[in-house]
Amino acid sequence: MVDKNEIKGGAKEMGGKIKETAGRATGNRDMEAEGKVDQVEGKTQKNYGKVKDAVKDQTGTH
Template sequence: MANSDQAAGLGKQVKGAVKDAVGGATNNADLQAEGKLDKAEGKVQKGYGDAKSDLADKLDK
């Protein structure tokens, strides 16, 4: 089961991918850079959520 950090991280990654693609298609470098940043933030947040979930699973055993 995904925790809130995993879900939010995935959401940021998707939002970032859309911004990156739209920025690339419209030659909007600022939007594309913002999208890349959102994707990176999402990966970090999802990684934190994954670690939190792994720790919770280990503590439940």
């Protein structure tokens, strides 16, 4: 079972990649930096969801 944090984190990570690319294409360094931050936040949230899901699998609590 996929944890909701995995889905939300993946979406935020993808949005960050888009924002970074758009910022780079338009020369907007602030947008590019925000995109990079969003990617890190998204990856962290996604990994949290994976760990949370793994713990649930190990303990048998769903």
